[in-house]
Amino acid sequence: MAAERMVVIGGDAAGMSAASQARRLKGPDRLEITAFERGHFTSYSACGIPYWVSGDVSGPDALIARTPEEHRERAIDLRTRTEVVEIDVPGGRVRARDLATGTESWTGYDHLVIGTGARPVRPPLPGIDAPGVYGVQTLDDGQALLDTLAGRDGGRAVVVGAGYIGVEMAEALLRRGYEVTVVHRDDEPMATLDPDMGRLVRTAMDGLGITTVGGATLTAILTGEDGRARAVATEDATYPADLVILGMGVRPETTLARAAGLPLGAYGGLLTDLSMRVRGHENVWAGGDCVEVLDLVSGATRHLALGTHANKHGQVIGANVGGGYATFPGVVGTAVSKVCDLEIARTGLREKDARRAGLRFVTATVESTDSAGYYPGATPMTVKMLAERRTGRLLGTQIVGRRGAAKRVDIAAVALTAGMTVERMTTLDLGYAPPFSPVWDPVLVAARKAVTAVRAAGM
Amino acid sequence: MAAERMVVIGGDAAGMSAASQARRLKGPDRLEITAFERGHFTSYSACGIPYWVSGDVSGPDALIARTPEEHRERAIDLRTRTEVVEIDVPGGRVRARDLATGTESWTGYDHLVIGTGARPVRPPLPGIDAPGVYGVQTLDDGQALLDTLAGRDGGRAVVVGAGYIGVEMAEALLRRGYEVTVVHRDDEPMATLDPDMGRLVRTAMDGLGITTVGGATLTAILTGEDGRARAVATEDATYPADLVILGMGVRPETTLARAAGLPLGAYGGLLTDLSMRVRGHENVWAGGDCVEVLDLVSGATRHLALGTHANKHGQVIGANVGGGYATFPGVVGTAVSKVCDLEIARTGLREKDARRAGLRFVTATVESTDSAGYYPGATPMTVKMLAERRTGRLLGTQIVGRRGAAKRVDIAAVALTAGMTVERMTTLDLGYAPPFSPVWDPVLVAARKAVTAVRAAGM
Numbered sequence: 001m002a003a004e005r006m007v008v009i010g011g012d013a014a015g016m017s018a019a020s021q022a023r024r025l026k027g028p029d030r031l032e033i034t035a036f037e038r039g040h041f042t043s044y045s046a047c048g049i050p051y052w053v054s055g056d057v058s059g060p061d062a063l064i065a066r067t068p069e070e071h072r073e074r075a076i077d078l079r080t081r082t083e084v085v086e087i088d089v090p091g092g093r094v095r096a097r098d099l100a101t102g103t104e105s106w107t108g109y110d111h112l113v114i115g116t117g118a119r120p121v122r123p124p125l126p127g128i129d130a131p132g133v134y135g136v137q138t139l140d141d142g143q144a145l146l147d148t149l150a151g152r153d154g155g156r157a158v159v160v161g162a163g164y165i166g167v168e169m170a171e172a173l174l175r176r177g178y179e180v181t182v183v184h185r186d187d188e189p190m191a192t193l194d195p196d197m198g199r200l201v202r203t204a205m206d207g208l209g210i211t212t213v214g215g216a217t218l219t220a221i222l223t224g225e226d227g228r229a230r231a232v233a234t235e236d237a238t239y240p241a242d243l244v245i246l247g248m249g250v251r252p253e254t255t256l257a258r259a260a261g262l263p264l265g266a267y268g269g270l271l272t273d274l275s276m277r278v279r280g281h282e283n284v285w286a287g288g289d290c291v292e293v294l295d296l297v298s299g300a301t302r303h304l305a306l307g308t309h310a311n312k313h314g315q316v317i318g319a320n321v322g323g324g325y326a327t328f329p330g331v332v333g334t335a336v337s338k339v340c341d342l343e344i345a346r347t348g349l350r351e352k353d354a355r356r357a358g359l360r361f362v363t364a365t366v367e368s369t370d371s372a373g374y375y376p377g378a379t380p381m382t383v384k385m386l387a388e389r390r391t392g393r394l395l396g397t398q399i400v401g402r403r404g405a406a407k408r409v410d411i412a413a414v415a416l417t418a419g420m421t422v423e424r425m426t427t428l429d430l431g432y433a434p435p436f437s438p439v440w441d442p443v444l445v446a447a448r449k450a451v452t453a454v455r456a457a458g459m
Numbered sequence: 460m461a462a463e464r465m466v467v468i469g470g471d472a473a474g475m476s477a478a479s480q481a482r483r484l485k486g487p488d489r490l491e492i493t494a495f496e497r498g499h500f501t502s503y504s505a506c507g508i509p510y511w512v513s514g515d516v517s518g519p520d521a522l523i524a525r526t527p528e529e530h531r532e533r534a535i536d537l538r539t540r541t542e543v544v545e546i547d548v549p550g551g552r553v554r555a556r557d558l559a560t561g562t563e564s565w566t567g568y569d570h571l572v573i574g575t576g577a578r579p580v581r582p583p584l585p586g587i588d589a590p591g592v593y594g595v596q597t598l599d600d601g602q603a604l605l606d607t608l609a610g611r612d613g614g615r616a617v618v619v620g621a622g623y624i625g626v627e628m629a630e631a632l633l634r635r636g637y638e639v640t641v642v643h644r645d646d647e648p649m650a651t652l653d654p655d656m657g658r659l660v661r662t663a664m665d666g667l668g669i670t671t672v673g674g675a676t677l678t679a680i681l682t683g684e685d686g687r688a689r690a691v692a693t694e695d696a697t698y699p700a701d702l703v704i705l706g707m708g709v710r711p712e713t714t715l716a717r718a719a720g721l722p723l724g725a726y727g728g729l730l731t732d733l734s735m736r737v738r739g740h741e742n743v744w745a746g747g748d749c750v751e752v753l754d755l756v757s758g759a760t761r762h763l764a765l766g767t768h769a770n771k772h773g774q775v776i777g778a779n780v781g782g783g784y785a786t787f788p789g790v791v792g793t794a795v796s797k798v799c800d801l802e803i804a805r806t807g808l809r810e811k812d813a814r815r816a817g818l819r820f821v822t823a824t825v826e827s828t829d830s831a832g833y834y835p836g837a838t839p840m841t842v843k844m845l846a847e848r849r850t851g852r853l854l855g856t857q858i859v860g861r862r863g864a865a866k867r868v869d870i871a872a873v874a875l876t877a878g879m880t881v882e883r884m885t886t887l888d889l890g891y892a893p894p895f896s897p898v899w900d901p902v903l904v905a906a907r908k909a910v911t912a913v914r915a916a917g918m
Contacts, residue, residue, distance in 0.1 A: 013898070045831065045833070045893065045898070047831075047891075047892060047893055048831060048833060048834075048893045051834060051893055051894070056834065056835050057833050057834065057835065057893075062833035063833060065898075164892070306891060307891065307898050308888075308889070308891035308896075308898050308899070308900075309888075311898050311899060312885075312886060327886075328886055329883075329886055331888045332888045333888070334888045334889060334890050334891075335890065335891075335892075336890035336891065336892045336895050336896075337892050338892070338894055338895075345890055347888070347890075372504065372506075372507060374504070374507060374516050374521035374522060375507075375510060375515065375516065376515050376516065404866065406890055406892075406895050407863065407866065407867070407890055407895055407896070408866070408869075409890050410867075410869065410870045410887075410889045410890055410900075411869045411870070411873055413887065413888055413889055413890070414870055414873035414874055414877070414879075414887060414889075415873055415877075417877075417879075417883075417887060417888065418873070418874075418876075418877030418879065420873075420876075420877065424788075424876075426771075427771060427786075427787055427788055428869075428872065428873060428876060429767075429768075429790045429791045429792070429793045429806070429872050429876065430767070430793060430869045430872055430873075431793050431794065431795035431804055431806075431865055431866055431868050431869055431872070432506075432765060432766065432767035432793075432794075432795065433506060433623070433794075433795045433796050433797070433865075434504065434506055434507045434510055434516075435510070435797055436795050436797075436865050436866055437767075437795075437866070439472070439504070439506075439766050439767050439770050440767070440770060441767075441869075
């Protein structure tokens with residue numbers, strides 16, 4: 001029997017996890033695997049780039065989980081600097097271009113895995129492509145920025161966007177000696193939180209010496225006579241900049257999929273079933289930043305670009321292509337981050353997400369501490385909880401604090417996955433000892449207040 | 460209408476939480492509350508005593524959440540140094556003795572709350588009550604030990620028992636300059652873990668300079684001519700000691716309840732229903748270290764002395780006595796601790812618990828890190844998971860590591876509460892960012908390995 005042919009588009013987390021898992025289940029005699037990657041690198045942690053820029057991590061090697069050579073040693077025919085330019089779904093083949101030589105060729109597949117990732121939002125404004133404007137999406141982006149930083153004694157940096165990448169890059173550049181201004185669209189930074197929680201982040205950033213400018217609409221990057229970026233212009237003001245970082249979020253990279261007529265959702269991501277098979281296509285799979293996923297709390301699909309999901313998708317695809325069985329049931333929308341020692345976390349729905357989903361809810365916000373109040377170094381944290389009216393079902397949790405704040409959100413993430421009510425959560429048997437928690441964990445304190453709010457709201 | 464009368468026996472977490480919560484719901488015109496406490500203190504954190512001894516916490520005031528005066532300000536008639544010596548259930552009254560004057564009197568109740576706590580195991584061996592032998596159960600115990608330590612430059616300390624209190628006291632005395640030997644019964648310390656995980660604790664304690672002696676049976680405390688303890692004798696050896704700490708666990712303090720004919724379980728703890736009402740008694744409630752609780756994983760009752768449960772029980776009792784409605788559904792057996800920077804955590808069943816419950820299971824043990832492997836200071840942690848054969852239901856999780864290890868057990872605690880399978884756990888949406896987790900959280904890595912073990916075990 002001839003070996004089956006698996007073709008992977010994109011050599012990062014989703015694609016290469018799929019390839020590796022399939023290879024574990026089926027040897028080269030039963031499954032040929034070909035993977036196309038247009039860049040130089042494979043299986044790297046883009047999430048680690050801010051820590052490379054800050055100097056915490058020596059890169060780029062440390063950020064690479066598995067090199068092209070290591071994949072090849074596992075009998076995966078990995079072709080870097082080779083870009084897939086067309087998917088022929090009826091013909092079961094892809095057309096790829098060798099970027100060095102320009103030659104193109106077709107490769108047939110029995111299973112196609114699309115892991116084309118995401119592309120950063122880059123509005124078509126004057127100066128947006130000028131030298132001195134940096135993205136933080138790929139290792140090449142990181143290297144370009146580090147080349148610029150090398151040997152400099154700081155200066156003025158403007159970060160456009162105050163999401164995860166924005167705040168992490170603000171920290172990184174602050175620590176590299178820059179005066180940092182973060183210009184962002186919403187009133188508060190970290191719009192992945194509700195504004196009342198985002199305000200806590202802004203206050204902390206102020207305290208660190210990071211200037212934040214909310215409610216700002218970017219209009220242009222102004223350039224000097226040498227063509228380099230020298231300022232960021234918004235509708236209201238101009239911010240001088242020796243370097244500009246774009247952290248305006250990402251969108252699914254689905255140009256190829258769209259051209260091939262594959263089904264896309266409201267956010268432009270590929271739509272799959274729970275086995276990560278592209279809807280309506282028996283032998284086409286997709287995972288990672290290019291897909292939309294089911295939000296288990298709202299019941300809608302959403303786009304969430306996060307390495308941990310991409311790895312899970314790849315694992316599921318690889319199991320299924322390899323002849324096993326696995327599914328990815330969906331997400332609850334957990335994310336954690338930090339700015340210096342401020343920890344930021346969320347899971348589930350924000351107020352506006354809940355409204356959009358047609359849910360009625362109550363909120364409860366409490367302040368507590370990471371460890372027993374009397375324990376040395378006990379630090380405050382704020383926990384906000386959303387619960388559905390009447391049912392009391394947990395809808396979301398946001399945490400802003402210091403030591404021990406971020407990963408506490410996992411408690412709520414598991415509770416959301418299980419569909420728990422806040423009442424049930426008040427009796428959760430969580431780890432307690434004075435160095436680790438007050439006798440009522442902050443998450444339990446929030447749940448108790450949410451129970452009161454649910455009752456007060458009545459029917 | 461005359462006010463109802465609530466009587467509380469025991470002024471610590473369970474009893475005073477019940478009193479406070481009931482008071483919140485009903486004012487003094489509707490509910491009279493009388494609380495009897497034989498000691499000087501109320502509502503204190505016994506769990507904090509090791510950190511007081513180590514010098515981390517200034518005590519005892521810091522360990523007192525609410526003083527007798529503060530309770531009295533909330534219209535609770537709190538009588539310290541007053542010991543209840545008899546419960547007359549048919550008569551609906553208790554007899555209490557003023558320890559200063561010796562006078563006794565009866566107090567009638569409509570609702571009785573028993574929060575008599577636990578007493579430390581203290582085998583009737585020669586020398587066990589000698590000066591120089593200390594418990595760590597009450598603030599008075601802590602003060603006695605600190606009085607001894609004051610002004611000393613260390614010496615030799617022997618800790619008997621290697622459970623939570625034992626290892627925490629070993630750390631405390633090490634930091635006070637003592638040479639510390641921990642003598643314990645099982646082969647490995649922390650018998651609340653499986654032996655393979657306890658071994659990791661022993662290795663770490665060795666590395667800290669704490670001597671551990673496993674498999675030891677205490678036979679006597681040897682005393683000097685002055686009558687003070689000077690050595691600990693086991694069946695095999697003698698360990699010189701300037702001071703001896705007893706950390707041999709606790710048992711429910713239910714002498715009064717037993718005499719009153721109230722129902723006790725296999726561990727000597729009071730048996731209640733889910734509303735914390737003593738079984739068969741409409742108006743008698745019990746909570747905290749003197750009760751047995753339902754283990755949601757094994758389905759059996761067990762005794763777990765832990766402040767966080769006592770507080771929850773009190774909250775539930777107070778809500779019910781106050782005319783509301785609340786239940787305590789049970790525990791999954793979560794506990795966390797540390798020895799210096801070693802963090803130790805468990806939840807659910809150990810191997811021997813699972814066998815005792817009649818469950819067949821598989822185990823999986825993995826090593827991972829608290830943060831992305833490339834992130835500076837990433838520290839190793841070991842996670843062990845037990846899953847039921849065939850169903851794959853999570854049965855228990857144990858974690859030994861450093862930074863970020865202990866509270867990760869909460870993920871498993873919530874999953875246990877929800878009855879999740881390890882397969883479902885592999886897709887949990889946990890917080891991921893390089894400073895906080897590898898792309899696969901250590902708990903997920905363990906769950907993946909457990910899935911493989913479940914499959915390999917077949918039917």
